Amino acid sequence: MKRLELIGxxxxxxxxxxxxxxxLIGSRSQLAQDDVLVVAQKVVSKSEGRLISLHNVTASGEAxxxxxxxxxxxxxxxxxxxxxxxxxxxxxxxVLITETRHGFVCANGGVDHSNVPGEDTVTLLPExxxxxxxxxxxxxxxxxxxxxxxxxxxxxxxxxxxxIVNVALGVAxxxxxxxxxxxxxxxxxxxxxxxLAVADExxxxxxxxMGKTARTPAVIxxxxxxxxxxxxxxxxxxxxxxxxx
Amino acid sequence: MKRLELIGxxxxxxxxxxxxxxxLIGSRSQLAQDDVLVVAQKVVSKSEGRLISLHNVTASGEAxxxxxxxxxxxxxxxxxxxxxxxxxxxxxxxVLITETRHGFVCANGGVDHSNVPGEDTVTLLPExxxxxxxxxxxxxxxxxxxxxxxxxxxxxxxxxxxxIVNVALGVAxxxxxxxxxxxxxxxxxxxxxxxLAVADExxxxxxxxMGKTARTPAVIxxxxxxxxxxxxxxxxxxxxxxxxx
Numbered sequence: 001m002k003r004l005e006l007i008g009x010x011x012x013x014x015x016x017x018x019x020x021x022x023x024l025i026g027s028r029s030q031l032a033q034d035d036v037l038v039v040a041q042k043v044v045s046k047s048e049g050r051l052i053s054l055h056n057v058t059a060s061g062e063a064x065x066x067x068x069x070x071x072x073x074x075x076x077x078x079x080x081x082x083x084x085x086x087x088x089x090x091x092x093x094x095v096l097i098t099e100t101r102h103g104f105v106c107a108n109g110g111v112d113h114s115n116v117p118g119e120d121t122v123t124l125l126p127e128x129x130x131x132x133x134x135x136x137x138x139x140x141x142x143x144x145x146x147x148x149x150x151x152x153x154x155x156x157x158x159x160x161x162x163x164i165v166n167v168a169l170g171v172a173x174x175x176x177x178x179x180x181x182x183x184x185x186x187x188x189x190x191x192x193x194x195x196l197a198v199a200d201e202x203x204x205x206x207x208x209x210m211g212k213t214a215r216t217p218a219v220i221x222x223x224x225x226x227x228x229x230x231x232x233x234x235x236x237x238x239x240x241x242x243x244x245x
Numbered sequence: 246m247k248r249l250e251l252i253g254x255x256x257x258x259x260x261x262x263x264x265x266x267x268x269l270i271g272s273r274s275q276l277a278q279d280d281v282l283v284v285a286q287k288v289v290s291k292s293e294g295r296l297i298s299l300h301n302v303t304a305s306g307e308a309x310x311x312x313x314x315x316x317x318x319x320x321x322x323x324x325x326x327x328x329x330x331x332x333x334x335x336x337x338x339x340v341l342i343t344e345t346r347h348g349f350v351c352a353n354g355g356v357d358h359s360n361v362p363g364e365d366t367v368t369l370l371p372e373x374x375x376x377x378x379x380x381x382x383x384x385x386x387x388x389x390x391x392x393x394x395x396x397x398x399x400x401x402x403x404x405x406x407x408x409i410v411n412v413a414l415g416v417a418x419x420x421x422x423x424x425x426x427x428x429x430x431x432x433x434x435x436x437x438x439x440x441l442a443v444a445d446e447x448x449x450x451x452x453x454x455m456g457k458t459a460r461t462p463a464v465i466x467x468x469x470x471x472x473x474x475x476x477x478x479x480x481x482x483x484x485x486x487x488x489x490x
Contacts (some may be wrong), residue, residue: 002255002454002461006468008247091488105405114439115430129391154442159404159489160350162482163422163442165449167406177408185360186460194359196400197408198453204410205450208443208469209247216247223251224453237407243336244404244489 002223008209009218014117017049022139025218027030030136031144036224037136038206040217041169044132045123052081054120066092078111078122084177085109085124100125103236104169106156126152129170130231137172148173149226153203159244166207168199169232175199176230197235198226247468253454254282255464262294267384270463276389281469282381283451285462286399286414287360289377290368297326300364311337323356323367330354330369345370348481349414351401365465371397374415382417394419394471398448404489411452412446412475420444421475439463442480443471 009029015021021043031037045051059067063083067076071094079096084087086098086109098109102125102213110125126132129152139152152170157163168176176199183194206219254274260266266288276282290296304312304321308328312321316339324341328334331343331354342355347370355370371377374397382395397415402408413421421444428439451464 002253004251004450004454006249006251008452010346093329095488097488104328114434116434131407155439158442160487161320161412161442161480163440163444163445164482165442189359189361194400195408195453196456197406197410200406200410201449201452204446205249205251205453207441207446208450209249211441235406235408237405243340243342 004205004221004223005084006205006209007222008216009219009220010216012043012215012217015043015046015217016049017046019047020139021047022143025136026140026143029218029220031140031146031148031220032222033071033146034148034222034225035146036149036151036174036202036221036226037140038151038153038166038219038221040210041110041125041129041137041152041205042112042123042151043217044126044129044136045114048126048132050124050126051116051121052124053118054078054081054122057081066096069093070096074108078113081122081124082109085111098182099239102129102169103233103239104156106154110154125154125169130172130233131170133170133172133213147173151199151203151206152232153206155207166203166210168203168235171199171230171232171234174224174230175228176224176232176234185229199230199232199235247413249450249466249468251450251454252465252467253459253461254465257460257462260288260291260462262291262296264292265384266292267381267388271385271388274463274465276385276391276393276465277467278391279393279418279467279470280391281394281396281447281466281471282385282465283396283398283411283448283455283466284381285455286355286370286374286397287357287368288462289360289371289374289381289397290414293371293377294367295369295371296361297369298363299323299326299367299428301450302326311341314338315341319353323358326367326369327354329355330356344484347374347414348478348484349401351399355399370399370414373377375417375478378415378417392418396444396448396451398421398451399475400452411448411455413448413480416444416475416477416479419469419471419475420473421477421479444475444477444480
């Protein structure tokens with residue numbers, strides 16, 4: 001019988017720039033061979049020092065104008081940080097949806113101030129989430145001896161559907177997509193257009209255990225036998241092929 | 246420690262119209278109180294007779310024209326079925342993306358011919374996926390005595406991100422969204438814009454166990470303590486508020 005287990009990694013202290021995230025997680029979990037560790041972008045960004053104090057930011061006229069159009073009434077300096085993290089603005093009326101330098105389309109360019117200590121500090125997405133996942137994976141293999149996969153995840157909204165779900169930004173040691181095109185279904189027909197976004201499904205599964213307020217920034221997923229290598233970039237639909245960008 | 250278990254329900258025969266899906270699943274699983282059962286739309290549709298033979302369909306001129314614009318070169322009669330299931334066409338160039346009568350935005354209006362026996366038979370989405378979930382839930386409670394939640398799920402594509410993920414179409418016995426707005430994060434700040442799409446995350450998690458070709462049309466998720474009632478419709482973003490419809 002196919003069976004998976006999801007185990008929350010709890011009890012992490014507030015993560016600070018320079019902290020050894022691999023040790024913080026490895027010492028609070030029993031990682032085993034072929035486990036996948038899904039870790040929240042927030043703690044990765046904190047450990048990498050991807051924090052900005054709004055005190056050091058000056059809002060441009062454009063940032064002030066956009067801020068005034070948004071229902072959340074954000075600090076215009078936060079809007080400035082979002083614009084600095086983005087290469088394209090998709091919507092700036094009521095909500096701010098941009099494309100980040102990585103190619104991710106999300107609200108507020110992934111800039112966030114929840115679960116960040118300090119009134120005026122915000123987190124940015126990791127500069128290179130695949131590199132973050134690879135570094136953390138390397139450290140976990142070193143500390144535990146277990147060859148694990150790592151996914152750096154964040155919660156994104158979606159068009160057409162309400163609510164946020166956890167998705168994969170960075171991937172190391174496992175595939176991001178599984179391409180079943182050309183394989184055969186249970187009745188012998190070739191499957192068409194069936195590329196499974198497994199890294200996103202793993203991230204979403206972990207989101208059930210992480211919640212949003214409980215201090216569970218990492219989740220172990222056990223029972224998969226997924227080998228190969230993938231990248232968070234694999235999941236980004238090329239802008240030229242995107243019908244909704 | 247927060248821990249969830251996902252258990253595949255295997256060994257179901259090919260499901261036919263009129264089959265007692267509750268009994269087929271209940272007799273092959275050990276459902277316990279508060280479990281959530283995620284079931285693939287495909288077997289729900291089959292048990293409900295939501296099948297159409299293309300022999301009985303005549304393609305309109307519009308269906309023929311749209312079919313010729315699609316990269317998958319579908320049978321124009323299949324396009325006709327998709328149009329009949331839809332209230333709005335969002336894209337009909339290269340791929341066919343429509344809004345179904347339920348409000349779901351997805352490829353091919355949820356009409357599909359994979360895992361369906363017969364060259365010319367396609368499945369439709371359940372007429373009312375919440376009602377399907379409620380019926381199946383009632384039957385499972387009756388047969389097992391366990392108060393379980395049920396999600397009817399299907400795999401959908403997304404804008405901006407590649408690959409398909411399993412999402413919730415019908416929900417019974419658990420909430421579809423969890424609204425955390427106004428609650429406080431780990432550093433004491435009020436969370437904004439944080440409505441978790443838990444039913445979709447549950448569906449995605451189950452997708453990992455279902456795969457697409459293995460005969461695992463249902464998955465038990467154990468270890469949640471989620472109470473309340475929700476609907477697949479809760480997750481549908483109202484068209485008027487949708488920036489990408």
